[in-house]
Amino acid sequence: MSLFSSGVSDTAKRTALRAGLTSGELQRWPGAFSPLAAKLIADIGFDGVYVSGAVLAADLGLPDIGLTTLSEVTTRAGSIARATDLPTLADADTGFGEPMSAARTVAALEDAGLAGLHLEDQVNPKRCGHLDGKDVVPTEVMLKRLRAAVAARRDPDFVICARTDARGIEGFDAAVDRAKAYADAGADLIFTEALTDLGEFEKFRKAVDVPLLANMTEFGKSELITAGQLRDVGYNVVIYPVTTLRIAMGAVESGLREILTEGTQAGLLDGMQHRSRLYELLRYAEYNDFDSELFNFTLADGA
């Protein structure tokens, strides 16, 4: 029975994530801004779920500048991970402090049912990797962060992804050098932040032999490259971190404006997720196995 939480064990999800990384197929992980969005991502047929730090902060009404705490991230990421049978990777920013905090972050996210996390080499306070003015710590400092994280891991299948923000600061070659050092320190996956175009993704792929993750965030420094192109150059994972939130908020904003001017939401019904689709995603009818009084209604046409 997997109504109340995922039917797939944490270990099986981590094994699935690792199998995806070595499958030779591009793994596609959209960001889920909520547990419900994670259910939709699985239903549509994606390979995994991403929990974005930027989205988690925005959802709390905050900018993505390292204000969110380990507890906030663990609680929300855990709720998202539990809502789906897919593996979920969480954005752990810089690890919420010094290396020992990065280690504790691994323990907390393992306990919360995540399949993996990523740690980045930015200084605190961090900022979005696609903004100017960010900075990175020396390689040695990031290696301490990573080694602490790797040492804290109890499930050997829990994936530790290292993100380098160095491309926009120290240049492409420095980013490659850092990626190699991070892989040597035990990172299973490298997040190549803010590369500019397909040529750079291709060059990065040729320069290292560890699994690579591409960030297709909108309105940033990277050209929006298709899954087919990323697959062809040999990338292993693509995330669409903020995309579902941007889509939803775009629709919410225009809908709110229409309600304000028209005085009704009647013209918006076609664009809405129908009540019946929501109930399908929530598996509402199956809760009847516990209590047959729960789903004893029929939905009115057009309701």
Ligand SMILES: C[C@](O)(C(=O)O)[C@H](CC(=O)O)C(=O)O
């Ligand atoms: C991937 C990212 O770390 C995130 O938190 O989702 C962000 C995305 C964004 O702000 O567009 C980042 O690239 O820094």
Ligand SMILES: [Mg+2]
């Ligand atoms: Mg982030």
